[in-house]
Amino acid sequence: MPDSSTTPTTTRALRIGVAGPVGTGKSSLIALLCRELGTELSLAVVTNDIYTDEDARFLRSAGVLDPERIRAVETGACPHTAIRDDVTQNLLAVEDLERDFAPVDVVLVESGGDNLTATFSPALVDAQFFVLDVAGGGDVARKGGPGIGRADALVVNKTDLAPYVGVDVEQMVADAESAREGRTVLPLSRLDPESVARVKAWVLHTLDHFRSGEHVAQDPGPMAPHFHAEGDEGHFHAETGETHSHVETGETHTHEHAHAH
Numbered sequence: 001m002p003d004s005s006t007t008p009t010t011t012r013a014l015r016i017g018v019a020g021p022v023g024t025g026k027s028s029l030i031a032l033l034c035r036e037l038g039t040e041l042s043l044a045v046v047t048n049d050i051y052t053d054e055d056a057r058f059l060r061s062a063g064v065l066d067p068e069r070i071r072a073v074e075t076g077a078c079p080h081t082a083i084r085d086d087v088t089q090n091l092l093a094v095e096d097l098e099r100d101f102a103p104v105d106v107v108l109v110e111s112g113g114d115n116l117t118a119t120f121s122p123a124l125v126d127a128q129f130f131v132l133d134v135a136g137g138g139d140v141a142r143k144g145g146p147g148i149g150r151a152d153a154l155v156v157n158k159t160d161l162a163p164y165v166g167v168d169v170e171q172m173v174a175d176a177e178s179a180r181e182g183r184t185v186l187p188l189s190r191l192d193p194e195s196v197a198r199v200k201a202w203v204l205h206t207l208d209h210f211r212s213g214e215h216v217a218q219d220p221g222p223m224a225p226h227f228h229a230e231g232d233e234g235h236f237h238a239e240t241g242e243t244h245s246h247v248e249t250g251e252t253h254t255h256e257h258a259h260a261h
């Protein structure tokens with residue numbers, strides 16, 4: 001029998017997903033959270049890229065966290081699949097980090113840059129950010145979709161760029177708040193310390209709720225039907241109601257649903 005007083009116990013960390021369109025600042029948000037929270041919390045990061053470990057390398061080179069605590073999942077396919085339909089690779093990476101660096105307080109999981117509709121399965125993360133930026137246009141927040149509408153927190157990033165791209169940040173935030181029926185909207189610029197402090201406070205507040213058992217993982221819902229190439233008819237998932245297609249990647253796998261119940 002192992003001596004339980006010396007056997008490290010693996011604590012289940014709060015798992016937070018970061019999704020959003022390409023280039024809106026998902027890696028930058030994770031770097032910022034590591035910088036802001038890395039001294040008071042034990043953190044780890046999982047990145048998702050289709051064919052590379054570029055995001056993991058960016059974060060390691062940012063020097064914000066012990067590089068060993070940053071692991072890359074190479075999805076090899078449509079990036080949303082690994083965070084929504086078959087989360088096995090990501091769950092294994094998260095659990096490995098939780099075990100190797102026990103106790104871990106928060107694991108941040110970055111989705112591969114995708115279109116507007118990717119969301120995390122609640123089987124993988126307890127809470128999720130969806131990241132937009134002002135450079136994508138002030139209208140984006142009104143356009144809706146599961147991530148914009150129902151992610152736990154919507155970040156409207158790069159507000160410092162608003163004057164250069166003709167976006168009224170207050171209006172964009174107001175539109176987002178009404179599209180989200182009052183769910184959290186966090187305007188953010190890394191140049192604005194107050195906005196950084198609000199994002200940090202949101203994570204700490206969510207961690208408190210998670211630890212006290214008050215936090216319940218919400219499912220923003222599946223992504224909308226989508227196609228990747230002309231003539232690709234896609235296939236329909238009865239369980240999720242998704243139509244899904246992989247002509248672009250030539251992918252032929254079946255989806256194993258790894259939802260926790």
Ligand SMILES: Nc1nc2c(ncn2[C@@H]2O[C@H](COP(=O)(O)OP(=O)(O)OP(=O)(O)O)[C@@H](O)[C@H]2O)c(=O)[nH]1
Nearest residue numbers: 021022023024025026027028113158161188189190
């Ligand atoms: N001006 C400004 N630029 C920012 C801010 N946050 C991020 N950026 C820049 O936006 C660009 C994209 O940021 P990333 O963090 O790489 O975006 P991403 O969403 O991870 O990108 P993918 O992984 O390719 O989907 C980089 O050049 C960042 O430096 C911000 O607050 N203000």
